[in-house]
Amino acid sequence: MTIDRELFVSAPGKVILHGEHAVVHGKMALAVGLNLRTFIRIRPCKDDTVLINLPNIGTKLSWDVSQLQSLLPSFQDDPQNMEILKNFAGLTDGCKDTESLAVLAFLYLYLSIFGRDLPSVDVVVWSQLPTGAGLGSSAAYCVCLAAAMLTYCGRIADPMREEAKTSRWSQTELDLINQWAFQGEKVIHGNPSGVDNAVGTWGGALQYQSGRITPIERVPMLHILLTNTKVPRSTKVLVAGVKEKLLKFPDIIEPVLSSIHAISQECQRVLKEMTAGLSMDHYSVLEELIDINQHHLNVIGVGHPSLNTICRVTAERGLHSKLTGAGGGGCAVTLLRPDTDHTVVEAVKQELTDCGFQCWETSIGALGVSVHLPSSLTEDAREAFSNL
Structure with a gap:
């Protein structure tokens, strides 16, 4: 069951505190949540339309839900076949630019998470993170998309609902967010380590060594x-x-x-x-x-x-x-x-x-993926969304 209001979610970027390059050779690295965040607003759309607005990279696209619905049979037969989505979005083979990859990740997560019952939604993603600077901007984007879509369709709880006992998702729900965010990262990067989306999901700090990711309990900001x-x-x-x-x-x-x-x-x-x-x-x-x-x-x-x-x-x-x-x-x-x-x-x-x-x-040491009331957004995020 989808929610009927606008939903705001954010996720942090990441920095490697120690362990760069050594981690490639089996040593340990420490990754920490960076309190420069990506924010998403998702809300119902009146028309049978799906809107995606990415103002940081100057991208604004829309599709009819019926168009996206027509992709489902072939997409669900082979979710890893990106050619289906590339052809639909009019993207060329070998597209590697930020805009193309962001659109592909959005379409992949939208079709995968919502499945048969595709909703009309208006999605805006705005970020404090620069792209291409090694600060986990794509992972923060994927974590935001996954958390917002999963909450919107009711697959995980809405922490802001009146009867909620906590303003955070459970560990099981965070695991699900992280799994879907990792799938989005694979669309963008091919073979990511999973570190960036894990930091975006849990925040704080984590240890990474030989492919194993271990969150570190309680770290100072x-x-x-x-x-x-x-x-x-x-x-x-x-x-x-x-x-x-x-x-x-x-x-x-x-x-x-x-x-x-x-x-x-x-x-x-x-x-x-x-x-x-x-x-x-x-x-x-x-x-x-x-x-x-x-x-x-x-x-x-x-x-x-x-x-x-x-x-x-x-x-x-x-x-x-x-x-x-x-x-x-x-x-x-x-x-x-x-x-x-x-x-x-x-x-x-x-x-x-x-x-x-x-x-x-x-x-x-920043907080991981979080849901917000409009009044709890950062000042620059409030201003950005009010202008979009």
């Missing part, structure tokens, strides 16, 4: 400065470069990867301690781990002059930074202590912005 260098990079090329170094200098690079693994373990231990009682000593250890890991990442060849600039600018003001994700450009995180002076942060943001970078003052 840490304030950070996130900086996007806007320097494009190829994850595939960077991963291949690390592998080449490992094959060429196994006795040198293997210990570095093992050290990165140990950094992840130590960081996890400190985060657990911080939930029992936070002290500035904990921050000192976290800062040291950030510095050591950044040096290691430079050693294995995934640094970049833009990232060095971020580390220099922040270090000059007593702050500690490291790359997050594939490196070679991309993004960096800077840890902000609770007692960091606001003027220092503003000065750093200004200098990094003057370098052509994009900065956000935000937090990690």
Whole structure:
């Protein structure tokens, strides 16, 4: 049974706190929820129409429900056959652009989750996350779509209904959201690890090693400065470069990867301690781990002059930074202590912005997928939806 009101859902992005590249070689990585979020509004549509509006990438499409209904027989025979959806949406073979992949994921989840009883819906997805920056934007999108559609059709509870005893979904319901979000991620990425959608679903932090994803119970919310260098990079090329170094200098690079693994373990231990009682000593250890890991990442060849600039600018003001994700450009995180002076942060943001970078003052350890009342949306999300 579908709900008869507008529904708002959000999911966080993600950053890798420690373990980049080492995780490819069987070591442990720590992924954490990033409190830059993707928001979705889904509501009934008066006409027999399905509308999807993605203002961040300038995409707005609509279809008659009858058109989508005609796809069901062949789609349900072979849900993995994306050619059916590509042909319907007029997408060319080998389409890899953000818009095409987002539309494909939407159509796949809409047809799969709603099944025979396709509703007329008006869907708007708006995000604080930049695309293509390694911050889990596609996973946050898929988590939002899955959670909103599953709730809309009644396959999971609506936490905002009057009789609800909690404003969160149950673990079983979150598992279902995560499973469908992972299917959406497969449409977009082919063979994803599942880490990004797991972080988007559960938030907080999780450990990833050798294909196994383990959520970490209770982690502190840490304030950070996130900086996007806007320097494009190829994850595939960077991963291949690390592998080449490992094959060429196994006795040198293997210990570095093992050290990165140990950094992840130590960081996890400190985060657990911080939930029992936070002290500035904990921050000192976290800062040291950030510095050591950044040096290691430079050693294995995934640094970049833009990232060095971020580390220099922040270090000059007593702050500690490291790359997050594939490196070679991309993004960096800077840890902000609770007692960091606001003027220092503003000065750093200004200098990094003057370098052509994009900065956000935000937090990690963020809450996972959540349902919202309109009044509980962030101010920028409220404004975005009011204009759409």
